[in-house]
Amino acid sequence: MERRPTIIDVARVAGISKSTVSLVLQNSPLVKEETRLLVREAMDKVGYVYNRAAANLRSSNVGLIGLVINDLRNPFFTEFATSLQMALSARGYATVVANTDEDPVVQAQVVGAMIEHGVSALVISPAYGDDGGTFDAIARGAIPAMQVLRKVDPRVEQFPFAAPDYRQGSQLAARHILSFSPRRIAFVGGLADRAVTRERMIGYFDILAETGMEPFVLSGRASRSFGREAAEELVLRHPDIDAAICFNDLVALGMLSGFARLNRKVGEDFRMIGFDDIEECSQVFPALSTIHCGIAEFGRSVAATILVWLEEGRRPDPETLTAVELVIRDTSDLGDTP
Structure with missing residues (x-):
């Protein structure tokens, strides 16, 4: 037949x-x-x-967008998800959101369920460890899907990737800290086997290579608890290190807490820069210098991109990197900023 x-x-x-x-x-x-x-x-x-x-x-499923996030506990991802969802809502689309908690099995499960319920498109900040099964299922369903904030599947022609320019961010951070003539700068946080860690670290390596300064990497979970442990590690075992660029703001905020317990003055005898510019960075004391990724604007941009793909059939560029900027606050320039 x-x-x-x-x-x-x-x-x-x-x-x-x-x-x-x-x-x-x-x-x-x-x-x-x-x-x-x-x-x-x-x-x-x-x-x-x-x-x-x-x-x-x-018909109730037409105009439904699936949003899959690896870690909604992190304010960086929460702000992205919120801004994207509100931008889609303004255009008449509903969003179904799922948190995978960095578990590729959960990711495959929620993506499969979204496909079964007829989502029109998917936006995924993917979990590491997926063997390609999640994206293979999306391909079989012929559903437009974007990877955002981290790239796991290499098939960017089929699953376009968009993220802030992490390399540019760590370059900006390293150049700023070097202007104060530190003895040594560490890069703290981020699991070593993850591509996003390498992407956020490579600019740091670029700038240190120009100066001949030897890099020092202290890898670990992107969390406050690791940041507190890292502060103690640096003070007790690596006293020559007097500056750090952190994988994200959570690590940096944890380091602030750890240094406070050890009576180390951040911004004076230790300079530090975070990454992401979550809201808390401007509210803690001392205020945290960081790399601003414009995550709310990025979320709205991704919403616009996926809608053009849906409504006009124009596939996004395979890879898109958006500009970042250095926000100087007390932890890298205490007493010297207006």
């Missing part, structure tokens, strides 16, 4: 996403007229007949 054409066949012939075809079939006002004509021509070519009665059973 000959197989009946599906909307996947229509999407393939039209050269657009399955979700865009669905929007056309639902008479969505979000789709341009030229895209409608393209879909109608593709339907005629493959012999697709639209079953409206069956489609009505699924």
Whole structure:
């Protein structure tokens, strides 16, 4: 028996996403007229007949975006998720959000469930350790999907990647600290086997290589508890280190606490810069210098990008890096800033 054409066949012939075809079939006002004509021509070519009665059973899922985050406990990811969800909501799309807690098994489970419930697109900050099964399932469903903030699947032509320019961030941090002529600068936090750690560290290596200063890396979980432990480690075992760039703000905030317990004055005899610029950085004492990633703006940008893909069929560039900036506060320049 000959197989009946599906909307996947229509999407393939039209050269657009399955979700865009669905929007056309639902008479969505979000789709341009030229895209409608393209879909109608593709339907005629493959012999697709639209079953409206069956489609009505699924209509509540049209315009539903799946958002999968590796760690919603981290304020950096929470702010991203919130800004993206609100931007999508403003355009009439609903968002279903799942936290994987850095577990690839949970990730595969929630992505599978989202696909079964008919999401139009997926935005994923992926967990490490996935063997490709999650993204293979997305590919089989012909669902537009973006990797954000960290790249796990190398197939960026199929699953485009977007993130702040982490390398630029650690370059900015290293140059700023070097302006104070430190004896030695450490890079603290981040698990050594993760690509995002290398991405946030490489700018630090770049700048130190220019000066001939020997790098020092203290790897560990991206958490406050590790930051407290790292502060004690540096004070007791590496007294020559008088500056640090941290993998993220949570590590830096933990180090602040650890140094306070050890009566070490951060900003005077030890200079430190975090990474991400979560809200708490400006509220602690001393206020934390950090790399501002513009995560709220980034979330809105990703929302706009995924909607263009859905509504106009324009796939994002394989890789997009957004600008970052250094925010100088007390921990790197105590008493010298206005």
